[in-house]
Amino acid sequence: MQRADLADLNAFVTIAEHLSFRAAAGRLGVTPSALSHTMRQLEERFGVRLLHRTTRSVSLTDAGVRLLARLRPAIDQIAGALEGLAEERERPFGRLRLYATHMAATAVIARVWARFLATYPDVHLEVRLGEAPIDIVGRGFDAGIGPQDRIAGNMIAVPVMGPTRVAVIGAPLYFSRRRTPRVPEDLLRHTCVRYRRHQDGDELDWVFERDGVSQRLSVHGQVMVNNPDLAIRAAVDGLGIAYTIEAQVEPFLRSGHVIRVLEDWSPSFQGLFLYHAGNRQTPAALRALIDMIALDRKADDPAVSVIENPFTADWRGQPAA
Structure with a gap:
């Protein structure tokens, strides 16, 4: 069946x-003469008369x-499908697939999911x-x-986490046996994780x-x-x-499972971004997630200076898979 057949039917x-014809033409947004011409073409194409016409009436x-x-029934099904599509545009529905770094999953997604x-x-x-950049669309x-640094130039990028600080942590039991480090060099006398x-990356x-x-320290540990x-x-x-970083370790700090040290030496590095294809029809589910993350997101401190993210630096420049 050709596309024109569906419109004619x-x-x-x-x-x-x-x-x-006049009422139908008003419903379809065409003129009565154009609609009459459409019906004549349909009947000629299939060689069957479908309508009786007089100047006063129309019958089948x-x-x-x-x-x-x-x-x-078929037309009703098509109309229902189109109505459902319109609802999906307004109502979050269906599968939402996200690709995230471990840090992003813990610090952004897990906070709101x-x-x-x-x-x-x-x-x-x-x-x-x-952890590796990939072609998310593909x-x-x-x-x-x-x-x-992993976002392609044709992507829309939305900040979802502002600059975040490093957190150096250890268990209370560990520090009960060791002197708490006061300056970074003290770590050289400690056991570190x-x-x-990644598999082929540097320590x-x-x-x-x-x-x-x-x-910058190269630490030691088992x-x-x-x-x-x-x-x-x-x-x-x-x-x-x-x-590690604050956002990932917050629950353990609150519960007392770990203690934070060297906080006055802990730098901040650039936050995280949600990125997606640059089209105008953003799925409703993705749009709702972005809005919820925005409400949950802490206000950025514009005065904070940031360093390169040490957890992702060696992926820079590698081609996406």
Whole structure:
């Protein structure tokens, strides 16, 4: 069936429902003469008369009655589908796929997802974690969340977390046996949870800053991980001091599972962004998530100076998969 056939059949159903070319033409937004021409073409194309016409009335032929009986359910289904599509544009619905760094998942998504899903129960949220930049459109994701340096130039970027500070932490049990570090150099006499960004990446140096003075340390310890959540868990279990960010460790600080040290030496680095394809039809579910994150987001401090994100720096410049 050609696309023109569908439009012509819809015109036929509209005429059949009104039994008036003038009323049907008003409903369809065309002139009565144009609608009459459409019907003549349809009848000639299929070689069947569908309507009886006089100057005063319109009625269906037997063939027209049979065709209408078959078309009406199909037309109603199409109309229902289009109405459902319009509802989806206004109401968050369906699957929302996000690609996020571990940091973004913990610091941004996990802060709002319970409230988001409770508010929008028709949304199914899928979160895929990864540290490497990828082509989110090619991989079928609605949006990505991560540092600014991984966002392609044709993407729309929305800030979802302002500059965030480093947090150096350890368990109370660990510090009960060791003297609390007062300056970064003291860490060289401590057991630290070392961090490698990915399988082939370099080990993370710990960066500190105070009063414009920066220090970079290569720490020592028995445990090395490549996952920030695992680094926090190692610290909670008393395996050593971990280097992480405030947003990820807040629950453990509140509960007393860890203690923060060297806070006056803890620098801030650039926050995180949600990025998506630059089109005008942003899915309702994504738009609702962005709005909820914006309400939850803490106000940025414009006076804060930021350093390069040490957890993602070695991905810079690598091509997206």
